[in-house]
Structure formats: C-alpha cells, structure tokens
Amino acid sequence: MANTYSFFFIITFFFHLFGSTLGNTEIINFKATHSNNRSKSCQLKVQEALSQTLLLQPYPIDSEKGISESATIVALQACGLKENAWYQLRASWPAVYPSDIDLAWNDTHCLLHLYASFYSANTSLMKNPRPVPVQIDLDPLILGFLPSSVIPTVIVITALVVSSIPFAFFILKKQKQD
Ligand SMILES: *[C@@H]1O[C@H](CO)[C@@H](O)[C@H](O)[C@H]1NC(C)=O
Ligand SMILES: *[C@@H]1O[C@H](CO)[C@@H](O)[C@H](O)[C@H]1NC(C)=O
Ligand SMILES: *[C@@H]1O[C@H](CO)[C@@H](O)[C@H](O)[C@H]1NC(C)=O
Numbered sequence: 001m002a003n004t005y006s007f008f009f010i011i012t013f014f015f016h017l018f019g020s021t022l023g024n025t026e027i028i029n030f031k032a033t034h035s036n037n038r039s040k041s042c043q044l045k046v047q048e049a050l051s052q053t054l055l056l057q058p059y060p061i062d063s064e065k066g067i068s069e070s071a072t073i074v075a076l077q078a079c080g081l082k083e084n085a086w087y088q089l090r091a092s093w094p095a096v097y098p099s100d101i102d103l104a105w106n107d108t109h110c111l112l113h114l115y116a117s118f119y120s121a122n123t124s125l126m127k128n129p130r131p132v133p134v135q136i137d138l139d140p141l142i143l144g145f146l147p148s149s150v151i152p153t154v155i156v157i158t159a160l161v162v163s164s165i166p167f168a169f170f171i172l173k174k175q176k177q178d
Contacts, residue, residue, distance in 0.1 A: 025092045029141060030105040032081035042079035044110055044138045046087070051137040058099065058116035061126040067100065068129070071113035078110055078138060086141035097132040110136070 044052075059068040081087065089110055091101050098118040104111040116129035139147040146154065 023092050023094045024099075024101075025090055026101045026103050027088060027090050028103045028105060029086060029088050031086050032083055033107055035081055035083045041077060043076040044078040044136065046078070046080035046138055046140060051135050053133050053135045055131045055133050056112075056114050057131045058114055058129040061116055061118070061129060063119075063123070063126055066119045067117045068115040071102075071115055074112045074114075075109040076112070076136065077108060082140075088137075088139045088141050088147045090135075090137045090139070092135045092137075093132050097130060099132050101134065110138070112136070 054074065056072050056074065058072055059070045061067060062069050089103055089105065091103055091112060093099060093101065098116065100115045100117045102113040104113075112134070114132060114134065116132070118126075118129075120126050137149070139149050142148055142151065
C-alpha cells in the first residue's frame with residue numbers, strides 16, 4: 001500500500017517538475033475593482049477557462065545589452081470578472097525562446113510587455129528574433145490565493161495525505177511494539 005502512495009507522489013512531483021523546466025511563467029494576482037462584461041470586444045474571458053496562445057514578434061536586440069530595443073506591447077481586454085474577486089494572470093512561454101515578459105493589470109486590460117533577451121554570434125538572428133508563442137491564462141483565485149486550475153491537484157494530494165494518516169499511526173504503533 002505504501003508503494004502505491006509513493007508512486008502517486010512521485011508521478012505528481014515529476015509532472016510538476018517537468019512542466020516547470022520546459023518553460024518560463026510570469027504570474028500576477030489582482031483584485032477586480034468592478035465587474036466588467038458589457039464589452040463585446042473582450043480578448044480574455046474568465047468563464048471559458050481557456051488558455052490562448054499569441055505569437056508575438058520581439059523587437060531587434062541591442063547587441064550590447066542583449067535585450068530588445070523596445071517592448072512589444074499587447075493589451076488584452078478582460079471580461080467576466082466579478083467585483084472584488086481575485087484573479088491570477090499567467091503568461092507562459094517555452095524556454096527555447098529566451099525572453100523577458102512583464103505583466104500588469106490596469107483595471108480593464110491585461111498589459112503584456114515582451115523583450116527578446118539573448119546574445120548570439122548570428123547577427124541576423126539578433127536583428128530579427130524569432131516570434132515567441134506566449135500562452136495567456138486568466139484564472140479565478142479561490143479564497144484569494146488558490147488558482148482554480150490547481151484545485152483538482154490539491155484535492156488529490158489532500159486525499160492522499162489524509163488517507164495515509166491511519167497508515168502512519170499503524171507504522172508508529174508497530175515500531176513501538178517491536
Ligand atoms: C454579466 O454577464 C452575466 C452572464 O453573462 C450576467 O448574468 C450579468 O448580469 C452581467 N453583469 C452585468 C453587470 O452586466
Ligand atoms: C488600460 O490599458 C488599455 C490599453 O492600453 C487602455 O485602452 C485603457 O484605457 C487602460 N485602462 C485604464 C483604466 O487605464
Ligand atoms: C542565422 O539566423 C538566421 C535566422 O534565424 C538563419 O536563417 C541562419 O541560418 C543563421 N545563420 C547561421 C550561420 O547560423
């Protein structure tokens with residue numbers, strides 16, 4: 001039985017490790033100051049819980065500083081927000097596109113600033129960095145700190161921990177007896 005538990009823990013652990021080494025993520029949490037769903041032109045919707053990927057072209061890289069001369073700026077209008085609720089905004093991009101990304105929230109829009117950031121002997125690559133696929137997610141935060149997308153993982157881990165408590169006591173008791 002202990003083996004089954006450790007097996008699940010290891011799988012979960014590697015799943016997270018793997019996910020985080022393959023890419024970079026920039027995260028901000030914010031509180032919505034007003035509900036905002038009258039606009040038809042929203043580019044980020046909370047209810048759909050769909051992530052979207054944008055292909056963004058960085059500006060040429062300054063060959064001395066190793067970073068784009070200016071930021072590629074994207075503003076995405078969010079809707080479906082509830083007043084006074086907390087949300088998490090995430091931008092993720094693959095590690096093979098070395099970039100700096102800043103996120104901000106200005107009450108109505110998610111503002112994303114992208115800079116390519118690398119040195120290369122290939123000057124044409126520095127003048128014309130490859131477009132970066134950036135995945136954007138907007139998640140409600142449960143209780144103000146927990147992204148709703150991690151809830152299933154939290155439930156599984158909690159269930160595993162709780163169900164292993166009697167087993168731990170059993171082991172302790174057995175050790176005392178021996
Ligand atoms: C926002 O949209 C939801 C469902 O689409 C609707 O029930 C609600 O009344 C709307 N709120 C406002 C302030 O328009
Ligand atoms: C947020 O940024 C967008 C895009 O730059 C702009 O159109 C909008 O007016 C800004 N909203 C506020 C409240 O400053
Ligand atoms: C430099 O980068 C460009 C654009 O990515 C590529 O087409 C070219 O083959 C590269 N040149 C060298 C010498 O690697």
